[in-house]
Amino acid sequence: MPAGLYSPLLLLVQAGWLLAPGLVAGAELARRDLIARYLVVPVAGVVGAVLSYAAVWIYLASRTAGETYSYLTAVLAVAGVALLVLRPRYRALLGSVDVAAPLILLYLVTLFLVTATFGCTVRPVLNDLNEACHLTGLTGDNVLPQFFADNVLSGHPRTPIWDWQASARPPLQSGAVLMQTPVTGPGQFHLLGYQTLAVLLQVLCLPAVWALLRVLRLSGYRLVAVLTMFMFTGFFVYNSVFVWPKLLAAAMTLTAFALLFYGRPARSMWALAGVAAGAGLVAHAGVAFTLLPMGLLLLWRLPSWRHAGLAAAGALALQAPWTAYQRIVDPPGDQLLKWHFAGVWQPASGPDRRSLGETVADSYGDLSLGEILHHKWTNFSTLFGDRLHGPHLAGPGPLGILRAEEMFFVLFGLGVCNLALVPLLVPALRRRLSLVLDVASLKPMAAVAGLTLVIWPLVLFGPGDPGTSPTIFQGSYAMMALLFVVLGAVLTVLPRLATTALVVVNVTWTTTLWVVLVWAGHHAHWSYLMLSGASWLAVLAFLWCTARWLDVPVKVPAQARTAVVSPAPAAGQVTRRRIVWSTQRDPGRRRPLRR
Incomplete structure (x- = not known):
């Protein structure tokens, strides 16, 4: 059997393993009217993240106990699937547009991205994941979670990875790999299993974006237009296949955002939101730049301090064990923080023993006020593009530079969504906003994204080194997703023909630059390429069907x-x-x- 034909079945197994228990939990919460249907899939992702995180600690305690846990979670997933199929209420919920559509998109988009990655390699035979054409040109950060999982399995979790302390990077994605060790461990599916699961984790961002778009009460056409403009960007495509867990962190954070700002004010839901925020932090700490303004805005709409305490407890329940591990088991664990916030890089072989506060104070103490202001001004200018001194992505030459610019700079990363300034500046179009979306719900999203854009450049040390200045990949991907939602929703105020033209341009540009031209001139693997092309068509066809599905009127019983x-x-x-x-x-x- 051609290798590519394993991908659909492997993805189905891994997706069910990760999401089935959470889908049962989300369906039950929706049945009790504690969450809206559009939050069922994001909540399932949070439950899957918690189960994955538990795998880290169980495997650290004992490999035998960890392997037992892996098989138990597989059995739990099978039981979850059985419940979803056999219980009529759950089955009906799965068939609703707000559950079925995000799940199908999650599957199709992941399949497209995985097969696109394995369809082209720089060598005839793939021996290392970063020999795939899409993954050349950047660091090896995408395989760090796999290395940490492998080290845990071998009984040496503190082994440095290149110049990094193992405790410098949060462990959530490694936990998912450990939980699915029977598939992702050594064996036939080692590379394919890891990449498939890791891409699935990143694409969990889509259901969270779907939920925020539903909050805005956009029509089916407008929702699908915004979702398509988000999916078909270099930002989303590259960060989904280059699987450092930054989109995974965004998925968890956006779920917390939706629960806190638009969900029922039940205490249990605030606790769940805290768990989602904590999952975001143990996926990638960059989302802290978004969690901070979220916390500030919540002070204005806090139901009670008990609600805040439950949310904080939920977040601490996930973050505190990892912080203790960093400080006690593999200290100091703050290598990345010192680099970002103090401009101090220390290899794992000689970690800086100063505290983070001391390091920051020393670094700023060596600068004059003028130099500090210059650093911050340079940080803000980086958001809008600067002379690129970084690598070429997914290939050399001008095309590699174009891809890198979309990856590095906020202005270029947003692509056609920058045109949202047009309807905002034209009074006639601006007045139409309240006719096509819920402006009151849009404002918190815009406020959190805007505050993140201010806080992030101020906090990072800068300038110059990509590790200390606000290039996209050093910040919060939750902020980027919110910007896409806000600006994309505003763009749909334009006439339908103009919106359609922007969507077509966006899809064509991204497919050409980030997929087809990456494949050109390298070793092609046709079983993957044919499946990738078929899944690309399936994604677009399903998006078209979803727009029509969303606009079908729902019959409400008279008594309701x-x-x-x-x-x-x-x-x-x-x-x-x-x-x-x-x-x-x-x-x-x-x-x-x-x-």
Whole structure:
């Protein structure tokens, strides 16, 4: 059998293993009206992340216990699939657009990206993952989670990886690899299993973006237009196949954002949001730049301090064990933080024993006020593009530079979404915003993204070295996703023909620059390439069908169209209206239905 034909089945197994238990949990929460349907898949991702994170600690304690845990999670996944298929309520929920569409897109997009990666190699036979055409030109950070997982399996988790301490990078993706050791461990599917699972983890960002777009109550056409413009960008494509877990961190953080800002104000849901935020931090700490402004804005809409305490406890439950491991088992564990915030690089062989605060104070103490201001100004200018001194991505020459610019700089990374400034500056178009989307829901997204854009360049040390200045990959990918959602939604105010033209240009440009031209002139593996082309067509076809599916009116039972009002009160009593919440009528945002 051609190697590429294993990919669809392997992906199905790994996706079910990762998501099935969480889908049952999300379906039950939706059945109890604690979350909207569009949050079922993102919540499933959070549950899968927690199960993966537990694998890190169990394998660290004992390989035998870890392998037992892996098989137990596989059995749990099979049981979850059985429940989803056999229980009518769960089965009906899976068939709804807000659950089925993100799941199908998750599968198809992952399949397209995995097969596109393995369809082209720089050598006739792939012996190392970074010999794939798409993965050349950058560091080897994409395989660090695999190396850490391998070291844990061998019983030497503190082994340095190149110049990095093993404890310098958060372990969530390594945990997913450990949980699925029967597939990702040594054997026939070692490379394919790791890459497939890791791409799936990055593409979990799509269901979270879907949820935010549903919150905005966009029409089906507009939602799919924004989603397509996000998916078909160099930012999304490259960071999905170059599997450092930054989009995974964004997926967890955006799920926390949706739960906190748009979910039910139940204490249990705030605790779940805290767990999602903690999962984001143990995937990649860059999302802290977005979690900080999220926390600041929540102070203005905090239901109670008990809610805040539960959210903080949920986050600490995930972050605290890893922080303790860094400080006690493999100290100091702050190698990356000192590089970003103090401009101090120390190899793993000779870690800097100063505390992070001391290192930052010493670095800034050596600079004059003018030099500090120059550093920060250079940081802000980097957001809009600067002279590129970095590598060429996925190939040499001008095309490699174009790809690197989209990867490094916020202005170039946003692509056609930069044109959202046009409707914002034209009064007639700006007035139409409230007609096509929920402006009140858009504002927190814009505020968090905007505050991140201010905080991030101020905090990073800069300038010059990509590790200390705000290139995209040194920041929060949750911020980038929010920018795509906000700017893309604003763009849909344009006439439909103009929006369609932008989508077509975006898809054509990204497919050509980031896929077809990367394949050209290298060793082709046709079983993967044919499957990649077929899945690309399937993605576009399903997006078109989804736009029509979303715009189909939902029939609401007559009894759900009116509120249930308690009997008339006696004299002097306070009237209390009982509200019926209908998630069918308004899936984007729950609103009380009154007579």
